[in-house]
Amino acid sequence: MDNGLPLGFRLSVAEAAFKKPGRNDLALLLSDRPAAAAGLFTTNKFQAAPVLTGRERLRLSPTARAVLVNAGQANACTGEEGMLRCRQSLEMTASLLDINPDDILPASTGVIGAQMDMQAWERALPALAGNLGRAALEDFASAIMTTDAFPKYARRTLRIGNEQPVGIAGVAKGAGMICPNMATMLSVVFCDAVIDPGAWRALLAKAVDASFNRVSVDGDTSTNDTLYGLANGASGVSIAGTREAALEKILTEVLEELAYMLVKDGEGATKVMHIDIVGAVNDADAERAARAVGGSQLVKTAMFGKDANWGRVICALGRSGAVFNPDDVVFELCGVVMFSDGKPSPHNEELPASALEQRDIRMELRLGRGPGKYRLLASDLTHDYVSINSDYRS
Amino acid sequence: MDNGLPLGFRLSVAEAAFKKPGRNDLALLLSDRPAAAAGLFTTNKFQAAPVLTGRERLRLSPTARAVLVNAGQANACTGEEGMLRCRQSLEMTASLLDINPDDILPASTGVIGAQMDMQAWERALPALAGNLGRAALEDFASAIMTTDAFPKYARRTLRIGNEQPVGIAGVAKGAGMICPNMATMLSVVFCDAVIDPGAWRALLAKAVDASFNRVSVDGDTSTNDTLYGLANGASGVSIAGTREAALEKILTEVLEELAYMLVKDGEGATKVMHIDIVGAVNDADAERAARAVGGSQLVKTAMFGKDANWGRVICALGRSGAVFNPDDVVFELCGVVMFSDGKPSPHNEELPASALEQRDIRMELRLGRGPGKYRLLASDLTHDYVSINSDYRS
Numbered sequence: 174m175d176n177g178l179p180l181g182f183r184l185s186v187a188e189a190a191f192k193k194p195g196r197n198d199l200a201l202l203l204s205d206r207p208a209a210a211a212g213l214f215t216t217n218k219f220q221a222a223p224v225l226t227g228r229e230r231l232r233l234s235p236t237a238r239a240v241l242v243n244a245g246q247a248n249a250c251t252g253e254e255g256m257l258r259c260r261q262s263l264e265m266t267a268s269l270l271d272i273n274p275d276d277i278l279p280a281s282t283g284v285i286g287a288q289m290d291m292q293a294w295e296r297a298l299p300a301l302a303g304n305l306g307r308a309a310l311e312d313f314a315s316a317i318m319t320t321d322a323f324p325k326y327a328r329r330t331l332r333i334g335n336e337q338p339v340g341i342a343g344v345a346k347g348a349g350m351i352c353p354n355m356a357t358m359l360s361v362v363f364c365d366a367v368i369d370p371g372a373w374r375a376l377l378a379k380a381v382d383a384s385f386n387r388v389s390v391d392g393d394t395s396t397n398d399t400l401y402g403l404a405n406g407a408s409g410v411s412i413a414g415t416r417e418a419a420l421e422k423i424l425t426e427v428l429e430e431l432a433y434m435l436v437k438d439g440e441g442a443t444k445v446m447h448i449d450i451v452g453a454v455n456d457a458d459a460e461r462a463a464r465a466v467g468g469s470q471l472v473k474t475a476m477f478g479k480d481a482n483w484g485r486v487i488c489a490l491g492r493s494g495a496v497f498n499p500d501d502v503v504f505e506l507c508g509v510v511m512f513s514d515g516k517p518s519p520h521n522e523e524l525p526a527s528a529l530e531q532r533d534i535r536m537e538l539r540l541g542r543g544p545g546k547y548r549l550l551a552s553d554l555t556h557d558y559v560s561i562n563s564d565y566r567s
Numbered sequence: 568m569d570n571g572l573p574l575g576f577r578l579s580v581a582e583a584a585f586k587k588p589g590r591n592d593l594a595l596l597l598s599d600r601p602a603a604a605a606g607l608f609t610t611n612k613f614q615a616a617p618v619l620t621g622r623e624r625l626r627l628s629p630t631a632r633a634v635l636v637n638a639g640q641a642n643a644c645t646g647e648e649g650m651l652r653c654r655q656s657l658e659m660t661a662s663l664l665d666i667n668p669d670d671i672l673p674a675s676t677g678v679i680g681a682q683m684d685m686q687a688w689e690r691a692l693p694a695l696a697g698n699l700g701r702a703a704l705e706d707f708a709s710a711i712m713t714t715d716a717f718p719k720y721a722r723r724t725l726r727i728g729n730e731q732p733v734g735i736a737g738v739a740k741g742a743g744m745i746c747p748n749m750a751t752m753l754s755v756v757f758c759d760a761v762i763d764p765g766a767w768r769a770l771l772a773k774a775v776d777a778s779f780n781r782v783s784v785d786g787d788t789s790t791n792d793t794l795y796g797l798a799n800g801a802s803g804v805s806i807a808g809t810r811e812a813a814l815e816k817i818l819t820e821v822l823e824e825l826a827y828m829l830v831k832d833g834e835g836a837t838k839v840m841h842i843d844i845v846g847a848v849n850d851a852d853a854e855r856a857a858r859a860v861g862g863s864q865l866v867k868t869a870m871f872g873k874d875a876n877w878g879r880v881i882c883a884l885g886r887s888g889a890v891f892n893p894d895d896v897v898f899e900l901c902g903v904v905m906f907s908d909g910k911p912s913p914h915n916e917e918l919p920a921s922a923l924e925q926r927d928i929r930m931e932l933r934l935g936r937g938p939g940k941y942r943l944l945a946s947d948l949t950h951d952y953v954s955i956n957s958d959y960r961s
Binding site: 249251254255286327489499 | 613643869872874910911926948949954956
């Protein structure tokens with residue numbers, strides 16, 4: 174590995190001043206060879222131009238060379254003109270890099286409904302191309318931030334026998350608001366393993382399901398949510414068959430680390446709730462229960478208030494739609510049983526006052542004896558959340 | 568009518584000091600004869616003892632004589648002991664009123680998990696029985712309040728030809744938090760029409776679906792939500808056949824008026840959003856869309872901030888799961904088209920700055936040309952909401 178990055182990748186950042194000057198807001202990842210490429214996109218019916226464009230490019234080709242991210246202009250709800258400007262930005266970048274514009278995957282985050290400022294792109298792209306290889310992972314992670322409080326990046330190394338180590342690195346932004354328009358989650362993960370594009374896509378989908386799909390800040394799914402994964406084979410280490418599980422494991426670790434950071438940096442958040450549902454009829458039911466608890470404004474405000482208000486958790490579970498017998502439910506908060514047998518537990522009082530002072534709050538809800546389980550990370554709901562999101566855009 | 572109430576009903580309030588002294592927190596409605604009785608209860612899987620008790624009583628008998636409400640003790644998640652104490656409270660009341668305890672329907676609101684203080688009941692019940700007929704509708708509405716900012720009551724009169732007018736009155740509480748434990752909605756509506764209990768139940772269910780089921784403050788459904796309806800026939804006016812529509816109409820008006828008050832008095836709320844979805848594939852899809860918009864923390868905080876942030880509304884619609892073509896969507900805010908044809912509307916700028924200063928904010932989302940429609944009333948999300956709900960219980 175060079176620069177701590179997976180082999181055969183270079184990073185660059187530049188300042189286009191899309192919203193205001195004084196910070197880098199353009200980021201580029203370039204692979205020196207075609208990389209197996211996969212993308213996971215928002216399920217929102219309104220999809221931003223870069224989402225539509227990236228999705229289409231991945232449909233036509235299993236490989237890509239680059240990912241181009243801009244922070245400050247979402248290019249969402251911008252109609253045909255937005256699609257055209259997205260394409261222009263890719264063409265300008267490709268010509269400076271001397272690669273095919275179809276080999277660049279775009280991602281954007283910012284205010285909905287505004288057309289991209291193409292002059293800002295034109296002014297900044299020569300620097301972006303010229304800076305290639307000079308940016309570290311942290312610089313890339315910083316350049317894609319919007320209201321994020323800190324850059325989010327993670328890396329791991331996979332060692333298989335005596336072979337060259339396989340490097341994996343990832344960055345993410347969100348789930349802070351965008352200026353202040355919506356929570357957008359963007360992430361790019363890249364790796365130097367040799368892997369079939371179909372296998373890579375499958376691994377990535379599984380790792381995302383185990384990480385980013387299990388966090389909740391405010392329950393909104395933006396028009397721009399995007400995760401790209403590139404695997405360029407530069408390490409020469411082939412991942413196939415039984416080795417896939419090893420790669421999946423560290424890939425999941427990287428994404429879990431990033432996902433944790435998203436919740437920790439949730440808008441105004443002071444807490445990360447680790448909500449474990451066990452003993453449910455099936456995993457889908459466990460997920461339903463976890464999302465009801467983690468999405469409850471009442472649970473979120475109680476956690477902000479450091480209030481062991483177990484009634485709110487039980488109430489959210491009760492309206493979740495999950496199937497269970499209320500008398501079977503056991504609720505543990507920070508390891509102390511608060512509720513069981515349909516009534517308050519006598520252990521209730523054993524919860525130390527300091528328990529809810531911690532940032533990380535563990536909750537386990539046992540619904541019965543079924544095999545279903547789910548873990549969700551969720552942030553609390555605070556005054557800062559309301560302040561950030563009720564400010565005028567101007 | 569006597570005292571402005573439907574005929575043959577008397578009200579009473581008393582102070583049991585369940586939480587603290589200085590206010591009435593017990594309320595009783597008594598009909599001088601058996602009244603057709605119906606109840607609608609929370610869908611939460613954890614059901615409070617008074618909910619289980621009231622449901623069972625209505626299953627066994629189509630009539631009742633009284634409704635007994637206490638504010639301060641939810642009697643939820645209290646196990647067998649809670650069921651026993653609920654029954655005791657009804658028996659003590661019945662013996663003072665010299666009626667059958669099975670003829671009293673109970674409702675409670677307060678902190679989850681605490682057992683009711685039976686001595687407080689014993690001390691207060693003689694006054695409650697002695698005060699019968701001395702309380703006005705507003706007194707009853709005040710006695711069932713918890714963190715509500717104002718009492719909620721409404722009444723209407725139905726005139727059919729030259730017959731005696733039919734009186735209808737209703738009270739409600741919520742959706743403020745309970746001390747601060749959960750949003751509980753309680754309501755009692757009573758009327759002096761002569762009506763078959765089955766028909767009354769059906770009318771009430773339709774009226775509730777058109778009113779209370781269409782409001783959202785914070786999306787939580789409590790363990791105690793209860794609405795009781797009594798029709799005692801004291802006016803002598805028979806409602807059957809085509810007259811049912813007339814009664815349904817004014818019953819719905821009473822409940823809509825109360826439902827509007829719930830949202831207006833939502834915890835910390837400064838706004839009432841009137842969200843109309845039209846042109847959806849069907850009503851269920853329209854409801855899905857309305858609930859996504861009205862439940863979105865981002866839309867709610869934007870309204871608090873008086874920010875015409877249409878991107879958040881479009882984003883919430885896009886993740887709602889409703890079926891539509893994004894290019895068909897037209898979004899009107901306070902009568903001004905903000906978004907159509909998949910892009911920002913040029914009329915955007917015509918929204919007067921004063922529009923979002925109003926308490927009542929009208930939003931219409933046209934999804935297409937389908938017959939589906941739904942209206943939801945929703946409150947905004949404010950600093951006061953967070954303050955109220957993050958305070959320690961103590």
